[in-house]
Amino acid sequence: MKQVYFKILVIAGFLSLACTTRVSEWVLLNALPNQYTLVFFHNGPPGENIKKQNQEITDRIKNANIRFKTADRKDIKEPYYGLYYEDRLFSKFSNPAEMKDLTTSPLREKVAAELMGGKICVMLYLKTGIREKDDRGMQTLKKSLDASPFGGIITVVELSRNSTEEAHFANMLLNVEDDLKTIREPMLFGVFGKFKALEPLLGKGITEENISLMIDYLTAECSCLIKDDLPGTDILFTDKWDNPRPALLNKIIDDNPLLGE
Amino acid sequence: MQNDTISYDTVNDRPLPKWLTDQKEGLITIQPQKIEIKEDNSLKISFIATITVILLTIGVLTVFILKKFKRKE
Numbered sequence: 001m002k003q004v005y006f007k008i009l010v011i012a013g014f015l016s017l018a019c020t021t022r023v024s025e026w027v028l029l030n031a032l033p034n035q036y037t038l039v040f041f042h043n044g045p046p047g048e049n050i051k052k053q054n055q056e057i058t059d060r061i062k063n064a065n066i067r068f069k070t071a072d073r074k075d076i077k078e079p080y081y082g083l084y085y086e087d088r089l090f091s092k093f094s095n096p097a098e099m100k101d102l103t104t105s106p107l108r109e110k111v112a113a114e115l116m117g118g119k120i121c122v123m124l125y126l127k128t129g130i131r132e133k134d135d136r137g138m139q140t141l142k143k144s145l146d147a148s149p150f151g152g153i154i155t156v157v158e159l160s161r162n163s164t165e166e167a168h169f170a171n172m173l174l175n176v177e178d179d180l181k182t183i184r185e186p187m188l189f190g191v192f193g194k195f196k197a198l199e200p201l202l203g204k205g206i207t208e209e210n211i212s213l214m215i216d217y218l219t220a221e222c223s224c225l226i227k228d229d230l231p232g233t234d235i236l237f238t239d240k241w242d243n244p245r246p247a248l249l250n251k252i253i254d255d256n257p258l259l260g261e
Numbered sequence: 262m263q264n265d266t267i268s269y270d271t272v273n274d275r276p277l278p279k280w281l282t283d284q285k286e287g288l289i290t291i292q293p294q295k296i297e298i299k300e301d302n303s304l305k306i307s308f309i310a311t312i313t314v315i316l317l318t319i320g321v322l323t324v325f326i327l328k329k330f331k332r333k334e
Contacts, residue, residue, distance in 0.1 A: 183272055199278035210277075213284045231280040 024120045024218040025247040027193030033234035034086065036066040038099075042079040043072070050079070057081075057096055063238045064103035085233060090175045091168075104238050107159060107166050111191055112237060114155040118245040121192040121218050122155045123211075126173055126200070128184050129162055137186040137206040144211035149259055150219060153248040169235070173197060176233045190214045194241045196232040219249060219259075 021029075038061065040046075040054055058068045081093040083102075093099050111122045125141060127134040138158075145151035161170050173189055174180045176197050180187065185203030188211070192198070198217075201210050253259050276282075 179275075183275075185272055198280060201278075201281070202275075203272050205275075205277065210281060213281055217280060217284045231278070 021221070022120075022218070022247065022249055022253075023220050024192045024249065027196065027230065028115060028241075028244055028247075031193055031196070031230060033065040033194045033196065033237075036064075036090075036236050037084040038066055038068050038102075039082045039084060040068070040070045040079065041073050041076055041082060042070065043074060043076050045072075046070070046079075053096055057099065061103050063240075064236055065234060065239060066103065066236055083236075085172075085175070088175065088178070091171055102168050103236055105166050105169050107157065108169055108195070108235070108237050111155075111157060112195060112240060115192065115195070116241070116244045118248040119153050119155050120150055120215070120247075120249050121190050122157055123214075124173070124189040124191050124197070125156060125158045126170065126187040126189065127158060127160050128186050129160060130184070133203070134186050137188065137203075140206050140208060141188060141211060144208045147208070148212065148215055149252060149256065150215055150249065153252070154215070172233070172235050173200075176200065188214075190218065191235070192218055192232075195235040195237045196230070197235055198232045219253075 038057070040050075042050070046054070054068070054070070061068065078094065081096075081099065082089055083091040083093070111124065114122050123141065123145075125134075125138060141156060145154055145156070148154075159166055159170060159173075161174065163170055173187070176189070177199055180200070180202075183202060186206065187200040187202040188206050189200045190198040198214070201207075201214070277285075
């Protein structure tokens with residue numbers, strides 16, 4: 001009989017923990033990143049060289065949230081690779097050289113390390129190259145983080161949308177929504193969980209109020225509404241999400257319980 | 262998550278992300294249970310049940326007593 005009481009106590013403990021987990025922590029621990037699909041479109045049976053080339057690509061990307069497929073299509077002249085996220089075409093590549101570092105890059109490594117280190121999120125500032133616009137948004141961001149009690153556990157990284165080293169990463173961010181490529185405004189992406197990028201704040205939408213709301217969203221108690229309908233797009237990255245450090249957010253909330261309400 | 266962007270004329274008119282509007286409207290936070298006032302018929306049902314029981318009892322007793330008196334006559 002005593003064992004039954006003990007089991008009830010343990011289950012109740014787990015349930016109470018589940019209800020107080022914050023969005024950023026819950027997503028990192030529980031939500032698996034969505035898969036990309038790399039499709040090789042060809043007309044007719046591929047030759048041995050192509051098969052070997054595709055096997056090399058498969059080996060190179062096997063540790064990331066992506067799968068490889070081939071599709072025989074009669075309506076194409078030249079073979080090509082298409083990178084899809086759900087049913088959205090993100091990029092087209094005519095040869096494997098264009099897919100170099102598709103699943104990883106220095107900045108993605110850095111962002112992932114910050115997320116695994118217990119930070120709430122990484123605020124990724126995608127710059128236009130127009131200094132006046134970029135500086136205005138960055139000043140607002142710095143001011144907002146200085147004013148926030150969680151500012152110290154949010155990392156800011158900057159990326160130019162024209163970066164060649166991070167071209168795949170910038171392209172994925174610009175595909176988070178289907179019109180972003182046409183907008184020449186600085187963009188602020190909240191990156192959290194296992195590399196999930198929220199739909200960005202952009203241009204004049206980068207305000208202290210909106211940044212504060214982004215922080216509120218990521219530090220809120222995780223409700224079923226959030227779990228069932230997670231916003232954002234998962235970024236392609238190698239699968240290195242084991243044993244993250246405990247969320248730094250919890251200590252701040254434990255010390256100041258009013259912040260958690 | 263719906264990613265199809267609604268058409269707009271300028272960037273300033275572009276709709277805000279859904280997660281942001283939901284957060285602004287407080288839709289994402291855990292909502293308190295809505296209390297709806299429903300019509301309470303329990304008192305009415307109780308009265309009807311009591312009266313029915315009383316009338317039935319009176320009826321049964323009346324028949325019983327009348328039969329008893331008839332036998333004596």
